[in-house]
Structures are given as C-alpha cells and as structure tokens.
Amino acid sequence: MNPFELRNPDSVAAASGAAGPARVFKAAGIDLLDRLKERIDDPDALVNLLPLGAELGGIGRSDDGTIRLGALVTLQQIADSDALAAPGLRALREACGEAATPQVRSRATLGGNLLQRNRCWYFRSAAFQCAHDGKGDRCLAWHGENRYHAIFGVVDCLRVHPSNAAPPLMVLGAEVEVQRGEARRRQPIAALFPDSPAAATAEHTLGADDVLIAVHLPAAAARGGSAYRESREKQSFDWATTAAAVHLGVEGGRITSASICLGAVAPNPWPVDDAQSLVGEAPSRELFEQLARRVFRRATPTEQNRYKVEVGQAILVDALLAAAGL
Amino acid sequence: MTSRDEHEMRVGFAGDAKKITVDVPTGDAPPWDLDTRLTSVGGRTRRIDAVAKVTGRARYAYDVDLPGMLHAVVARSPHAAGRLASLDLSAVAALPGVAAVIPLKEPGNRVRFVGDPIAAIAAQRLDQALDALAAVRAEYTTEAAVTDFRDHPDAPELVRGEVVGPWPGRGGDEVAAALAAAAHTAEGTWICEVQTHSCLESHGLVAWFKDDGTLEVWASTQATFGVRGGLASALELPEEKVRVHAEFVGGGFGSKFGADAEGVAAARLSRLVKCPVKLMLSRFEDHTCAGNRPSAIIRIRAGIDARGIITAWDYDAWGGPGYTGRGGGTRHNPTYFTRAKTRNSHRDLDSATDAGRAMRAPGWPQGNFAMEGMVERLAELAGMDGLAFRLLNDADPIRQAEWRLGAERFGWEQRRNPKPGTPRDGDPAHLLRGAGLASAFWGQMGGTGNQVTCRIHQDGTVEARNGAQDIGTGMKTVMAVLTAEELGIAPERIRVTMGDTNDPVGPASGGSTTTPSLAPTVRHAAWLAKAELCERVAAALRVEPGSVRCEGGRVIAGDRALGFDEACRLIGPTPVEATGRRFRNYEGYQDSVAGCQFAAVVVDARTGVVRVEKMLAVQDCGLVIDTLLAENQVLGAMIQGMSYALHEQRIVDRATGRMLNGDFLNYKISGPADLPDMEAIMFPVANGKNNVGAAGLGEPPAIAAPAAIANAVGNAIGIPLRHLPITLDKVLAALAEARRNR
Numbered sequence A: 001m002n003p004f005e006l007r008n009p010d011s012v013a014a015a016s017g018a019a020g021p022a023r024v025f026k027a028a029g030i031d032l033l034d035r036l037k038e039r040i041d042d043p044d045a046l047v048n049l050l051p052l053g054a055e056l057g058g059i060g061r062s063d064d065g066t067i068r069l070g071a072l073v074t075l076q077q078i079a080d081s082d083a084l085a086a087p088g089l090r091a092l093r094e095a096c097g098e099a100a101t102p103q104v105r106s107r108a109t110l111g112g113n114l115l116q117r118n119r120c121w122y123f124r125s126a127a128f129q130c131a132h133d134g135k136g137d138r139c140l141a142w143h144g145e146n147r148y149h150a151i152f153g154v155v156d157c158l159r160v161h162p163s164n165a166a167p168p169l170m171v172l173g174a175e176v177e178v179q180r181g182e183a184r185r186r187q188p189i190a191a192l193f194p195d196s197p198a199a200a201t202a203e204h205t206l207g208a209d210d211v212l213i214a215v216h217l218p219a220a221a222a223r224g225g226s227a228y229r230e231s232r233e234k235q236s237f238d239w240a241t242t243a244a245a246v247h248l249g250v251e252g253g254r255i256t257s258a259s260i261c262l263g264a265v266a267p268n269p270w271p272v273d274d275a276q277s278l279v280g281e282a283p284s285r286e287l288f289e290q291l292a293r294r295v296f297r298r299a300t301p302t303e304q305n306r307y308k309v310e311v312g313q314a315i316l317v318d319a320l321l322a323a324a325g326l
Numbered sequence B: 001m002t003s004r005d006e007h008e009m010r011v012g013f014a015g016d017a018k019k020i021t022v023d024v025p026t027g028d029a030p031p032w033d034l035d036t037r038l039t040s041v042g043g044r045t046r047r048i049d050a051v052a053k054v055t056g057r058a059r060y061a062y063d064v065d066l067p068g069m070l071h072a073v074v075a076r077s078p079h080a081a082g083r084l085a086s087l088d089l090s091a092v093a094a095l096p097g098v099a100a101v102i103p104l105k106e107p108g109n110r111v112r113f114v115g116d117p118i119a120a121i122a123a124q125r126l127d128q129a130l131d132a133l134a135a136v137r138a139e140y141t142t143e144a145a146v147t148d149f150r151d152h153p154d155a156p157e158l159v160r161g162e163v164v165g166p167w168p169g170r171g172g173d174e175v176a177a178a179l180a181a182a183a184h185t186a187e188g189t190w191i192c193e194v195q196t197h198s199c200l201e202s203h204g205l206v207a208w209f210k211d212d213g214t215l216e217v218w219a220s221t222q223a224t225f226g227v228r229g230g231l232a233s234a235l236e237l238p239e240e241k242v243r244v245h246a247e248f249v250g251g252g253f254g255s256k257f258g259a260d261a262e263g264v265a266a267a268r269l270s271r272l273v274k275c276p277v278k279l280m281l282s283r284f285e286d287h288t289c290a291g292n293r294p295s296a297i298i299r300i301r302a303g304i305d306a307r308g309i310i311t312a313w314d315y316d317a318w319g320g321p322g323y324t325g326r327g328g329g330t331r332h333n334p335t336y337f338t339r340a341k342t343r344n345s346h347r348d349l350d351s352a353t354d355a356g357r358a359m360r361a362p363g364w365p366q367g368n369f370a371m372e373g374m375v376e377r378l379a380e381l382a383g384m385d386g387l388a389f390r391l392l393n394d395a396d397p398i399r400q401a402e403w404r405l406g407a408e409r410f411g412w413e414q415r416r417n418p419k420p421g422t423p424r425d426g427d428p429a430h431l432l433r434g435a436g437l438a439s440a441f442w443g444q445m446g447g448t449g450n451q452v453t454c455r456i457h458q459d460g461t462v463e464a465r466n467g468a469q470d471i472g473t474g475m476k477t478v479m480a481v482l483t484a485e486e487l488g489i490a491p492e493r494i495r496v497t498m499g500d501t502n503d504p505v506g507p508a509s510g511g512s513t514t515t516p517s518l519a520p521t522v523r524h525a526a527w528l529a530k531a532e533l534c535e536r537v538a539a540a541l542r543v544e545p546g547s548v549r550c551e552g553g554r555v556i557a558g559d560r561a562l563g564f565d566e567a568c569r570l571i572g573p574t575p576v577e578a579t580g581r582r583f584r585n586y587e588g589y590q591d592s593v594a595g596c597q598f599a600a601v602v603v604d605a606r607t608g609v610v611r612v613e614k615m616l617a618v619q620d621c622g623l624v625i626d627t628l629l630a631e632n633q634v635l636g637a638m639i640q641g642m643s644y645a646l647h648e649q650r651i652v653d654r655a656t657g658r659m660l661n662g663d664f665l666n667y668k669i670s671g672p673a674d675l676p677d678m679e680a681i682m683f684p685v686a687n688g689k690n691n692v693g694a695a696g697l698g699e700p701p702a703i704a705a706p707a708a709i710a711n712a713v714g715n716a717i718g719i720p721l722r723h724l725p726i727t728l729d730k731v732l733a734a735l736a737e738a739r740r741n742r
C-alpha cells in the first residue's frame, strides 16, 4: 500500500482547501478503507472529516419543521432519532435501521453512505479492469456474472447504487448542502447522482473539494406516510437485491401526493415518475399492483437477475401499502 | 498370541437392547455398556477452554507473534490455465523490508487455477510483503480454460436442469430388469454448487527454523502429526527435528490436513533467514486456494414395487473437484436399498479451478440431497407420506426409532403441508409452508495407533495429554470428562494438553474419528493410572490393593475414605504415569451410526425467499460423552447444512476462472437472524465397539440438513427444487414454470 498522509483539518473550509486530486475525504472510512485494502484506490492523502463533528454532526429540527441531518450522523442515529418520528419520515429510519450490521450502522455516516462506491464484484477487485474504473474498455458484468446487478437505467455499466439512505431521501424531497472553500450551496439530492456521460466513471457529482455538509428535509416530508421495504437473500446482514422507498399523502381517501424511488436496481437511486399517476386515486392493493406491473415492465433484466423484476414488484407493493397505512 | 478376555455386554438402546459377548485382548479397560452407571459422562460440562476462547486469551496460529518474526505472502497465478514462461524475482529482493523470496514454480511448470502459487516473499512487515508482490515479474503462456465443470467436454448435457443422454452401459442389467418390473419408476437430476470451507481462522502457520537445525511450527491444522510429517519430508528433516503446535484451531472442516504449499514455503523461507516466518492466507486466498466441497450433478432413476418397497436404484453422478480431477465423489445412505438392485457410477470432471478437499462428510450432503429428493418422489408415487415411506424402506433399527421420536417431537403430522403449493389455513396467499425430512448415515468407528498419557501428581493435579489437535469440537473437554469419570473426580480438575507433537501421537481429525479413536485411549490411560494410584495408596496405608477404589471425589480404602488430594499426597514425589492405548474395535452392536433431520420452511412466493422456521435432529453417536458438546456439534452442522442449502455458492467468472465472491460480504453464509428454532436430540446407543462405546459426531449431522430443507421447500411450493443453493431466483423460476404448466 502506498503510504498516505492523514490530515485532520480544523474546519470545513480547511478540509475543502486540503482536498485535491489524489486526496480523498474520509468519514468513518468503512467504504474507503475497503477500497484501500483492495487496492482499487490509491490516494496520497486522506482528509479526515471526523474531527468536524461540531459542524457536520447532529440531527436538528427547526421551528418551521425542516430537519437538518449532518453529514457525519450515523445510520444508527437516524434509525433511533426522535426528531424523525413522524410517519412521513419512517422510510428513512427503516432504511437506515436495516442497512448492514449493527457494527457498521453505528459507525457508517450518512454522507459516506450516499457517496460510497458501488459493490460490483468486478469493480471492487483490482484483478479486473472495467470501463467504469477507467482501466478497461467494457462492462465485465454485462458478459459475466450479474445476479445482483441493474435492471433499470443501464447505459454502459451494470452496477447498482448500493445506498439504503438514498431512496428514502429522494422521496422525501431532501436537499444536500455542500461547501467548497468558504462557499456553501444547496441542491436537490437527485442532482448528486450523475447522468450519462459523466456516469460512465463517476458515481456522484461532487467535486474533489466539495464537502457534503448536511442533508435537509422539507417540513412537508413529515406529513403523509412513508415506508421502505427491501428484499434480500439473507436476514443477517445482506445487501438488498431490490428496495423501494415510498412517500404518500392521503387525504379524504384519495392520494394527494406520491413519490417512489427504487434502490439496488439501477446505477443511481431510481425515481419512479409513474408515481404521479396515483394522485387522485383511492389507495388499494389493486391500484398499487397495477402500478408496480407498469413500472417493472420497463425493466431490462439479464438472464441472471430476472428475479428482480418479480421481487421488485412485490417490494414496491408492500412499501406502497405500508405508506398508505393499508 | 495375545491373551484375550471375554466380556458380556448389554448393547443397543432401550428399544433394541441385546446381550452380546465380546472378545477383547487382555489389558483393555472393561467396556462400558447400557448398564454402566456413569457420573460425569453424559452430563453438560462447560468446555474447559470456554473462558479462554470468549475472552480472546486462546492463542490460535493466527495470533502467534514471535520476536523478530517475518511476514510472508504468496505470489499467485492470475491465469486459470497455461504455463509459467519466465519468472524474475530480482526486483523483489531489493525492496524495503524484504528479507527473502523463493520461487514455488519453475518456468515451464503448469499453472492450473487462478491462485496457483508462483513465489513466496518474506518481509519485515505484512504490508511490505504485500507491496512486493507487484515486483514479481512473471510471464505466462495461457491456454483456454474450462472453469466450470459443466463446460467440460465430457459433462452431461443438461436440458432444463435434467441430464439427457444414455445411462452407463455397464453393470446395469439387473437394475434395468428391476426397473422394468417396477410398479412405478421415476427419474431426475440434482445439481450442487461449490461450497467453500470458510474456516473462521484462515489456513497458515508460523515456522521457525532454528540454528540447531530444528523446526518449530504453530499451525492452524487438523493434523498436527500430518503437518509434522509433511514438513519433515519437504525439508528433508527427520521427524523428531520438527515440532508442531496447534493449541487452538479456528475450524478446518476437512481442509487443513497438510502443511500445504504455503506452509512448506514459510518453512523454507524461515530456513533461509533463520527467523520465524508467519504465513496466513487472506480471506480471498482461503476461499480460492484452500479447497472446497466439489460441485456435483447427480441423476437417479429408481423403481418401487406395488407395496412401495424400493426395488431398483440407478445412481449416476459427476463431480467437479477442480484441477486435480479427483475427489469429487458423492455418497448416500444405503439403508433404504437393501431390497433393491442397485448400481452406482461416478466420473470426476476436472476444471481449471482450485482443487476440492474433504469437507465435513465429503460427498455426503450432495449425494443425500439427490437421494432423499428421489425418495420423496418415490413416496409420492407410492401414494405414501414421506415418513411412512421411509419407515417402510429403512433397514436401520436405530433410525427406525429415531424417525418416530423425531416426527413426534417435530410435529411432522401438523407441519407437513397436505396440499403442497397452497397456503395453510390462516396464511396469506403468498406464504407457503412445508416440511421435509432426511436421513444421515456414518460408518467410521475410529482406529488404533494412538496413545494418551495420564499423570497424577502428588499435589492432586491430574494431567491428560495427547499431541493431536482439538479443532473446535471440544476434544479437550472430552478428554477431561473421560479422565474424570474414571478417577471419580470433577472434569474441571483435569488439566488437558493437546496440540503438541512432543506429546503422544494422536489422529488427524478426519472422518469423525478423533473421538472414537482417542476416547477409548483416554479412558485406558486413566484406568491404568487409577490402578497404580490405588496400588500406591494401598501400599502407603498397608491395605489390600483390591480394597482401594476411586469414587465420588474420594479414594476409598477399606473402611477409610480419603479426599482425592489427600490420597494423592500418599503417592510420593514420582507422579503416577500411565500410557493408554487403543485396542481394535470389538464386533459390537452395529457398524454405523444413524441420524435424521426434520425441517419446516416458509416460502414467500412473491419474493422467492425461503426461511427455515424449525429444524430438529435426532442423532446417534454411540455413547454421548458430553451432552452439551454433542448438541453443539449437531446444531453447528445443521446451521452449516442450512447455509449450504440456501445460500452458499462459489461464484466464478467464467472467462477468467477467478472467484467473484471470495470474501464474507458476497459469499453468503447463514447468520444469526436466519436461524430457525433448532433442536438437537441425542440418541444414545451402546454400540459395544470399544471400551467407551464412542462413535464420531463431527460429520454425521452435516449430511441430512440440505436434503431435509430441499424436501421441505418442495412440500411448501409443490415443485421439487433440485439445484442447491435454493436461492430466490430458483424458487421464482420454479413457481413461474409451475404457473405456465397449470
């Protein structure tokens, strides 16, 4: 392993200033250290964000009902948070509470979870060179083993977005706050996830000196109902094979707002535009099953991951029913 | 001629007890039987090393850290097949921290799988050794490789999961005739993927070649004496110059019998540098270079007569044991087929992947999965319940009793789905429940050639020593319990030493023979030591030697009762020391042990996810030496079997032959939240095979679980699943096919 420098900045601005090519931010380091040990990353310096807990930590609720989740908040803190008790926010707590193992959840940060790199076994092995890691010329999973890979949104890489936290944040209309140098900016969370052609090699849109500071939830998110469901092969820590986060507003027996985002099925968290078709309808199993069928009809599975189509529908219906309180 | 004694014994079990007379060479301890009343044996003794293990004080090879120790790694072939064309290690030696580098292959040698060792490097620090790998200059001429045994030119053709093509021509006439005469026949194919041993402690050792020409080794092994022999011959040393320690071993499951190429490399490196060298495999190497349970394709055709008795059994299998092309055989319980014409054929198909090794009941889970799946089908054809059909066909008297006991305790009647493929009353439409069962058979009863030392000291300390290893099964505790029983004291008092080849010779832990080989030896040693203790006490007290006995923590001499420690003070400064040996097995009650397992599952028909709700095992292991340890073996085997049934599979990139899930993140093993309610019922049998009546228990309970779970899934969804592991995609595909056929 190449020796690297570990920097402990004393402010976010200093952290941003310490960044650069071949330098990488480290939060809890769960994802990063794996990448170093597998020798798929080789930075000169790690810029440690953990000393910045005062600026980057904490879950806060303002009087206007908006919620701020610091980037260093752990998945377990989210799962346990009283500030996130509203039914509208349940999807986020459920997603973070189901992720990984108790040990990982207690260390893993929200920022790191959103910005972790994908788990494709070709990408994660230094023995393989693929187009996505920039060292090869094609997607190896495409012609190889891909039972855990994407069924939506595949352009040139079959990876899936691994984050449990991202789909619920998408349906809650979250914004991320980013600092570069002294300057802060806010953007919808969806803008974190790159489109083609950037997506060919990148998994998020932040620059090397962009520090993710916080995630903000609008007050409206707390209203309505929400749910997160995932299917996995094992019950003791496993990655989701398919996941669905749902947020629904229901008034007078009619759906007034609907937002759906799927996880583990596409290179990015996969928002379902069709969710809009639910608005104005009375929630029912039939309605949700119809929608799920429509959504997954557009999937493009491989021979090995065809199962995700069926599993995804079941999971989506479960999440919709739970969010609607049925 | 050795003189011989005859002993009358009552053997068997309550439902089938008989008196036999065994003819035993004089000098063995009088054998225990059904009527023997035992105190420590059969209890629930806490493992004598439990505290050391849970507090981390137990020192495994992985933990060994010696002054001046170097760390070694192995450079490996990235290619699945070809030849090493050139090897240049000159740049390696010049790197910081590197102390020595040796080639493990010469140019021209074949490389046979991804991970074939090429060179070994020792450096001051592990990261330096790992960095140095990049400086190994190796060139290869590569060849196209078959990396999956299904792609072998001789592999059977599979159409929708069924082998098509002719049956073997030879030796099948009788079976063919029996099939023709059968009232019903069936045919089917079963497939198993590769399972890795996944020992918690990876393979490896620390080797220290000393100035005096001796080699001392701390190995993670299930054969201390085997490793000693292997290293002695590889380094051309006399065996007495090699000493191997394995005080604690983090699992072996059949993959740790030898020093392996890596262990020999570490010893050679140590000889070069004259300091200790540690070489432990990484998790990826452990998955890819240290053996596995081979894959298999099995097809069976079978017939029953009008009463449901199995009359024809034709079993045809292919094994996928990797590059050696050997050792992929499958086995199954023979006790259903005593009235059948049978044929058994097998071929191994080599592929350019790591070689298979023995793995906990080698070949048995695969073979039994297929066999019990076919038996399930035959029961259906006979119009019988699976349990009734097995009771009709099973010739094993022990298992006959076990089936009944297990079915009652498990609730077979209630748990079996009478309408496979449909939900039980009260369940939502997508939840399908079912139950399955399967048998286990094991035939090894241990062997001779081992010795155990029992020593009683003046201060009351009792030692039991053997040089073999305790691979985690609790052998040390077994030694304590047996010694304690013989001396009439508490097991906690016994100081047991295992895992040092300077102690008396012991077996390799394979074939579930460690307990049946050592237990009678341990007892013999304690029995001899007791006799001498009594003699010395008698002499000191001037009473008749015959009037002294050990009982209830006391030594009773005529009308005096001394505490054990008090009695030991009378023996003088020279400890009592006895060497026990192992006599040949007696004729006994039966040559095999029997077991059976039951499983209940719930299948989510929408997601294909199978959850096991309940597992129950009934298992014979001869005399149950300690109930806690025995149950622990059975439960562990059930978990491993469940994991094999539902999750575990080596996934290999076909193009390169490289394993893709060679870690514990993507190689899926059942975890705590996956576990069902589990019950292990020991079924003690006085087998009359040796002075203890011990039989092995490591492997027998590892046989039935996958078959029982697969049968339960079949009962739940109404379609047999004949390809392990039963992952969600297979369940969904089977359900979809059933819908299409409806």
Ligand SMILES: Cc1cc2nc3c(=O)[nH]c(=O)nc-3n(C[C@H](O)[C@H](O)[C@H](O)COP(=O)(O)OP(=O)(O)OC[C@H]3O[C@@H](n4cnc5c(N)ncnc54)[C@H](O)[C@@H]3O)c2cc1C
Residues within 6 Å of the ligand: A024, A025, A026, A027, A028, A029, A030, A031, A032, A033, A049, A071, A072, A098, A099, A100, A101, A104, A107, A108, A109, A110, A111, A112, A113, A114, A115, A116, A117, A162, A163, A164, A165, A206, A210, A211, A212, A213, A237, A238, A239, A240, B665
């Ligand atoms: C056994 C295991 C099981 C797992 N299962 C799951 C699962 O089921 N679901 C799931 O979602 N995840 C799972 N994970 C992944 C885990 O949740 C992530 O690795 C973890 O959340 C990363 O957080 P971290 O704080 O350790 O990030 P780090 O490893 O420190 O960082 C990850 C990446 O994000 C960047 N980064 C981190 N914080 C910031 C910031 N504030 N600003 C800018 N860049 C930043 C880093 O530069 C790095 O590239 C699993 C991991 C393990 C080891």
